[in-house]
Amino acid sequence: MADPRNGGKRNLIIVSNRLPLSVKQTDDGTYQSSISSGGLVTSLSGLTKSTTFKWFGWPGLQVDDPQDREKVSKSLAAHNAVAVFLDQKLANQHYNCFSNQILWPILHYQTVTLNESAWESYKKVNELFAESVADAASDGDLIWVHDYHLMLLPGLLRKRLEEQGKFCAIGFSLHTPFPAKDFWRALPVRKELIEGILASDQVGFHTDEYKQNFMDSCHSLLEATIEPPDKIRWKGRWIIADSFIVGIDPQKFEDTLQKPEVISRIKELEEVYKDKKVIIGVDRLDYIKGLTLKLKAYDAFLDEHKELKNKVVLIQVAVPSREDVKEYQDLETEISTMVGKIDGKHATPDGSPLVYMHRSVPFTELTALYAVADACLLTSMRDGMNLVCFEYVACQAKKHGVLVLSEFAGASSFMNGGCITFHPANTKELSDAIYRAITMRPDERESNYNQLRRFIDKNTSARWGETFIERLTKCTA
Ligand code: ADQ
Numbered sequence: 085m086a087d088p089r090n091g092g093k094r095n096l097i098i099v100s101n102r103l104p105l106s107v108k109q110t111d112d113g114t115y116q117s118s119i120s121s122g123g124l125v126t127s128l129s130g131l132t133k134s135t136t137f138k139w140f141g142w143p144g145l146q147v148d149d150p151q152d153r154e155k156v157s158k159s160l161a162a163h164n165a166v167a168v169f170l171d172q173k174l175a176n177q178h179y180n181c182f183s184n185q186i187l188w189p190i191l192h193y194q195t196v197t198l199n200e201s202a203w204e205s206y207k208k209v210n211e212l213f214a215e216s217v218a219d220a221a222s223d224g225d226l227i228w229v230h231d232y233h234l235m236l237l238p239g240l241l242r243k244r245l246e247e248q249g250k251f252c253a254i255g256f257s258l259h260t261p262f263p264a265k266d267f268w269r270a271l272p273v274r275k276e277l278i279e280g281i282l283a284s285d286q287v288g289f290h291t292d293e294y295k296q297n298f299m300d301s302c303h304s305l306l307e308a309t310i311e312p313p314d315k316i317r318w319k320g321r322w323i324i325a326d327s328f329i330v331g332i333d334p335q336k337f338e339d340t341l342q343k344p345e346v347i348s349r350i351k352e353l354e355e356v357y358k359d360k361k362v363i364i365g366v367d368r369l370d371y372i373k374g375l376t377l378k379l380k381a382y383d384a385f386l387d388e389h390k391e392l393k394n395k396v397v398l399i400q401v402a403v404p405s406r407e408d409v410k411e412y413q414d415l416e417t418e419i420s421t422m423v424g425k426i427d428g429k430h431a432t433p434d435g436s437p438l439v440y441m442h443r444s445v446p447f448t449e450l451t452a453l454y455a456v457a458d459a460c461l462l463t464s465m466r467d468g469m470n471l472v473c474f475e476y477v478a479c480q481a482k483k484h485g486v487l488v489l490s491e492f493a494g495a496s497s498f499m500n501g502g503c504i505t506f507h508p509a510n511t512k513e514l515s516d517a518i519y520r521a522i523t524m525r526p527d528e529r530e531s532n533y534n535q536l537r538r539f540i541d542k543n544t545s546a547r548w549g550e551t552f553i554e555r556l557t558k559c560t561a
Pocket of ligand 1: 445470
């Protein structure tokens with residue numbers, strides 16, 4: 085809803101588990117906040133032009149002293165951010181133990197066992213968020229809740245807002261897949277979680293498949309009425325459930341590619357790899373991204389195509405992620421071991437066909453890497469959407485590089501033949517896909533590229549945010 089007090093802009097409250105800022109204590113005891121990067125931040129960047137928003141979330145550090153909390157809040161206020169303070173143990177139980185060790189796997193088709201105390205912490209943290217957001221919301225605000233860490237929040241919020249006599253339209257966006265109903269029902273608290281989401285006015289998914297899975301669960305577990313294509317009737321209310329295509333801001337990449345330091349970095353990299361086909365992979369170090377499958381297939385590809393040994397290089401950036409969770413520590417060890425074996429087996433005095441970077445890289449370097457790569461290889465076992473593939477396309481206007489994308493990434497359902505798809509656990513299929521990518525004819529590359537480019541230019545992050553918010557606004561009418 086446009087608010088005349090904000091020059092006609094809408095008031096929007098965005099809620100996500102972590103604030104998109106890093107907060108640090110300086111030597112003089114004050115706190116400084118700076119915006120950090122990440123999938124959700126990238127996606128929301130387009131909204132700022134039309135909307136005034138406040139962002140609620142955990143600031144990522146433990147602050148117990150009330151005076152310190154005040155200082156942190158002040159530094160966040162400069163970025164329109166509001167901290168939901170959590171005790172470290174509670175935050176750990178909510179984030180690592182329930183969200184990332186139970187919800188994340190089940191949403192990505194991995195089996196799990198319920199940890200009761202983690203579930204209690206999950207409920208408690210969602211309550212704390214509800215308290216903080218409901219108290220700050222004004223009648224008529226729009227509230228947009230993000231992701232699996234806060235599935236109970238719409239329900240808890242609606243109750244509090246009603247008690248306070250405020251009406252706010254509530255939207256919920258899930259950034260992961262939503263699994264098929266027979267998989268979701270394996271989770272003992274399956275009903276509570278979807279009941280929480282159903283207190284929203286509008287629920288957004290990346291793809292129609294996830295939306296349909298969610299509707300199927302609502303119908304079979306809660307006996308909600310489904311009115312295709314996009315409505316659910318539950319406890320006397322209508323809820324919109326739909327897919328909204330999350331995108332990127334292609335202009336940000338175009339602009340970065342024009343920077344002198346990026347232009348010279350691209351030249352340097354082109355010189356280093358002048359006789360080689362470069363394949364780029366950029367993934368958070370997460371088992372859903374299928375990195376072990378990628379390495380296994382790349383090893384098979386090198387075995388099969390010995391003639392290409394010194395003519396191809398896979399540059400794999402693996403961004404450290406969730407390092408407090410044991411599964412992620414074990415995965416890192418497994419990947420390092422595989423990288424060592426591939427290197428040992430295929431490297432020659434002239435170089436290695438594999439460059440593994442286990443760290444975050446600066447945005448300018450990331451852009452340069454995308455720009456020089458002849459192909460981008462993404463092998464997710466499951467992935468809500470995958471923004472990296474769009475970012476690669478945004479940087480390939482000159483080369484028309486080939487996108488090689490797992491059929492299990494949400495993005496693949498929108499590519500309509502513009503990329504090479506494969507089953508990530510089928511080593512031969514994946515190895516063949518790599519070969520096809522680096523040997524593709526220029527005319528085929530160009531026509532594929534043009535198709536992908538049209539898609540990313542049309543479905544930007546700004547459009548995603550606008551579309552979601554426009555439709556949510558109608559729920560207030
Ligand atoms: P992620 O699993 O994090 O997001 P993805 O969609 O690929 O996956 O987004 C990663 C983002 O991090 C990209 O914008 C990328 O540029 C950035 N990034 C990657 N490597 C980086 C590096 N080295 N340094 C700095 N930034 C880096 C979740 C879901 C996805 C879904 C998104 C958005 O798992 O499926 O697409 O949310 O909804």
